[in-house]
Amino acid sequence: MSHNLLKGKRGIIFGALDERSIAWKVAQVAHAEGASFTLTNAPIALRMGTINKLADECNAEVIPADATSMEDLENLFTKSMEVLGGKIDFVLHSIGMSPNVRKGKDYGDLNYDWLMKTLDVSAISFHKVMQTAEKLDAMNEWGSIMGLSYIAAQRTFPDYSDMAQAKAMLESIARSYGERLGRMKKVRVNTISQSPTMTTAGTGVGGFDVFFDYADKMSPLGNASAEACANYCVMFFSDFTKMVTMQNLMHDGGFSSSGITDRLIEDLKK
Numbered sequence: 001m002s003h004n005l006l007k008g009k010r011g012i013i014f015g016a017l018d019e020r021s022i023a024w025k026v027a028q029v030a031h032a033e034g035a036s037f038t039l040t041n042a043p044i045a046l047r048m049g050t051i052n053k054l055a056d057e058c059n060a061e062v063i064p065a066d067a068t069s070m071e072d073l074e075n076l077f078t079k080s081m082e083v084l085g086g087k088i089d090f091v092l093h094s095i096g097m098s099p100n101v102r103k104g105k106d107y108g109d110l111n112y113d114w115l116m117k118t119l120d121v122s123a124i125s126f127h128k129v130m131q132t133a134e135k136l137d138a139m140n141e142w143g144s145i146m147g148l149s150y151i152a153a154q155r156t157f158p159d160y161s162d163m164a165q166a167k168a169m170l171e172s173i174a175r176s177y178g179e180r181l182g183r184m185k186k187v188r189v190n191t192i193s194q195s196p197t198m199t200t201a202g203t204g205v206g207g208f209d210v211f212f213d214y215a216d217k218m219s220p221l222g223n224a225s226a227e228a229c230a231n232y233c234v235m236f237f238s239d240f241t242k243m244v245t246m247q248n249l250m251h252d253g254g255f256s257s258s259g260i261t262d263r264l265i266e267d268l269k270k
């Protein structure tokens with residue numbers, strides 16, 4: 001059911017690779033809530049994925065951009081403002097990738113060139129997106145910028161490897177740039193710390209099935225789905241959250257506040 005929460009708002013959505021992607025679900029909800037937006041992803045992902053299907057469904061233009069390239073980002077913001085007919089009200093940064101995780105490198109044997117790539121793609125790109133928006137004066141006042149994080153920024157999950165450092169940096173950038181854009185443009189910047197979710201990025205982490213199940217049992221409400229995450233994102237693009245900024249928002253069914261749960265105790269007793 002639509003409430004027209006984003007009626008008249010213009011956005012840019014990064015990171016819809018396939019139907020499982022969190023960004024894919026955000027695009028569907030944002031469309032249903034009346035937003036117009038452009039979709040973007042790295043050129044290679046556009047070739048591999050099925051984004052055109054989503055673009056047709058949402059009446060959205062696809063503009064390729066490697067989120068680590070300032071040139072691509074400048075083109076993306078400039079073209080988005082042209083296509084959408086004005087400045088941008090919301091941006092979703094839904095991007096993560098670690099070559100060390102992908103190639104199964106042990107944390108005690110990290111490839112440092114790959115670590116730099118992890119940080120650039122998964123965290124510094126968030127800064128690059130906002131720096132580009134600032135330089136082009138592309139954001140409308142009271143706009144909203146959201147990144148997606150994971151609790152490995154605060155606690156250790158061994159197989160998450162150098163992505164833990166990337167998420168800690170992502171959340172830190174949200175605070176630093178949130179201060180700046182809040183002061184300058186009344187734009188809010190937050191991150192959502194999402195439950196483990198069955199997507200390409202999620203299932204690429206070793207032992208994912210096990211910790212998906214563990215997190216589900218450790219969360220009184222169970223793991224938050226990608227659909228629930230999309231609803232939460234859209235609420236943050238709406239005018240109902242105007243005064244929330246520089247926050248890392250736990251969207252995890254209660255996982256982060258649980259010591260142990262009955263469901264887990266039952267499991268451990270077996």
Ligand SMILES: NC(=O)c1ccc[n+]([C@@H]2O[C@H](COP(=O)([O-])OP(=O)(O)OC[C@H]3O[C@@H](n4cnc5c(N)ncnc54)[C@H](O)[C@@H]3O)[C@@H](O)[C@H]2O)c1
Nearest residue numbers: 015017021022042045067095096148196197199200201202
């Ligand atoms: N799946 C989970 O368990 C989980 C949990 C918490 C947070 N997150 C975060 O949610 C976000 C979205 O991930 P997802 O789970 O939907 O997986 P996904 O694999 O569907 O999305 C990741 C996206 O990042 C894009 N990307 C990678 N390199 C890029 C680059 N250089 N430029 C532009 N885009 C690039 C990919 O093409 C892909 O679309 C990520 O930040 C991820 O870390 C995921």
